[in-house]
Amino acid sequence: MLPKEKSKYKKNGNDLAFLFFRHSRVIGAVMVVLFTLFMVFEKKDDFTSASYVLPSFEGKSYMDRGDYIYSSRVGSTSGKTSRVKAAMVVLVRDKDLYSLVDAIKQVEDRFNKNFNYDWVFLSEALFSDDFKEVTTALVSGKTKYGLIPESQWSYPEWIDQKRAAAVREEMRKAEIIFGDMESYRHMCRYESGFFYRHPELEEYDYYWRIEPDIKLHCDINYDIFRFMKDNGKKYGFTISIHEYVSTIMTLWNTTKEFMAEHPEHIHENNMLDFISDDGGESYNNCHFWSNFEIGDLNFWRGEAYSAYFDHLDKAGGFFYERWGDAPVHSIAAALLLDRNEIHHFNDLGYFHNPFHQCPIDDVVRFENRCGCDPALDFTWKDFSCGVQFYTVNELKKPDGWVGHVG
Secondary structure, three states: OOHHHHHHHHHHHHHHHHHHHHOHHHHHHHHHHHHHHHHHHHOHHHHHHOOOOOOOOOOOOHHHHOOOOOHHHHOOOOOOOOOOOEEEEEEOOHHHHHHHHHHHHHHHHHOHHHOOOEEEEEEOOOOOHHHHHHHHHHOOOOEEEEEOOHHHOOOOOOOOHHHHHHHHHHHHHOOOOOOOOHHHHHHHHHHHHOHHHOHHHOOOOEEEEOOOOOEEOOOOOOOHHHHHHHOOOOEEEOOEEEOOHHHOOOHHHHHHHHHHHOHHHOOOOOOHHHHOOOOOOOOOOEEEOOOOEEEEHHHHHOHHHHHHHHHHHHHOHHHHOOOOHHHHHHHHHHHHOOHHHEEEOOOOOEEEOOEEEOOOOHHHHHHOOOOOOHHHEOOOOOOEOHHHHHHHOOOOOOOOHHHHOO
16 A cells, blocks of 8 residues: 555545544444333333332222211212302401411312302401402302301390400400300300301301301312211311310200200200210210301201390300300200201311321221321310210221320
8 A cells, every 4th residue: 555545545634533522422322312212122120110009999898898887988878069158157357368368278289179168257346358259269159158147146134244354354264265265255156156147148048157367188079068967977177176165164064054945956866865874964075166066047047046145145154254156066966856866977087286186097097098197186085075976976986096106
C-alpha cells in the first residue's frame, strides 16, 4: 500500500472512532430502551403479579350471618328508590362558617352527592349573605335559613335568673365542662324542645343533625333516610357515652315523676334496661351522643315527647343544672319508643372530637372505603355504652370486639 493510501485510511478510521465516541451516549440510551422493552414483554406476568388484589370477604363478616341489620347491605326493603321527606339540619352561628365548610363537604362527598337532600341552617341571629352564598355553593340540594324566635332562645318566665347565674358560677369554680356558659344552656333547651317545630322543617319527616368540625370516615352508598323509613326506625346513632353526673343531678328523679304521672306514654317494649341497671331506680348515665343523630321528626312532634319535654322544662333543669339535649333525647327514645325503633349505624365511620366510630369489621371498612384506624373505635371502650346497647338488645357483637375494650 502506498503511503498516501495509508494516510487516507488512517484518517477515515479516526473519523469513524470520533463518530462512534460522539454518538455513544445515544447508542447507549437506545440499547437501554430496547433492553427494557425486552424485559417488559418477557416478564409481563411477573410485573402483573406484583399488584395487590383485595381478597373476597363475601360471607366472612358477622353481619352476613343475619345477627344484626347491616344497613348498607339491606338498603330499602320496599324496593323504592324515591327520596323521602328529609333534610340535614344544622344549628350554627354565622361566625362558624369556615369550621362548618369541611363538615358539609364530608357529608356531600360521602353521601349527599348521590341523593341531593336539602340543608336547613338555624340560628338565633340572621345569617349573612356570605354564609348563604358559601353554603349554597357547597351543597347538592336546596338550602334554607331559619331564624330562631327569641322566645325559644331566652329564659321562660318561671326561671329565677339570679339562681341560674349562681349555678353557672358554682360550675365555673368546679370546672364543669360548659358549666358557666349561658348560651350553651339555651342551645341544649332549644335542641331538646324546639328545633323540630321550626317552620323551615315543617315539610320534612326525617332529619340528620350535622355539626361543625365533624368527619365521616366511610362512604354511605345507600339512602340513609329511606333505610330509616322502610325499616321502621325512629332514632339512629353512632356513638354512645356516659354523661357527666354533675350536670344532671336531678334529671332522673324528674323523669321518674313524669313516668309516674304519664304511664300511658311509656312504651311496653321500651329500652329502660339500656339507661338503668336497676329496673329504673337510678340512671346509669348512658346516652346517645346527639351531635350525630338521624331521627323521625314526628316522634319529637308527638304527644308523648311533647309532654315529657314540657315536664322537664317546667322543672328548670336546663338552667338550674346543665341538662344536655343528648341525655334528654336518649332517655325519651329509650322510654317512649319500641326498642326495635332505635338503630346503631354500625357501618358508619364518624368523628366528633375527641371520639371516633370506626367499623372494626373488615368487610364494612373496606366495602365503604373507610379512612380510619379501627384501633381508635370508641364503640367498645369502657366509657362508651356500646356494649350495654348490644347486650340488652341481644345483638351479635362483631368478631374481635373484646380486643377493643379498655
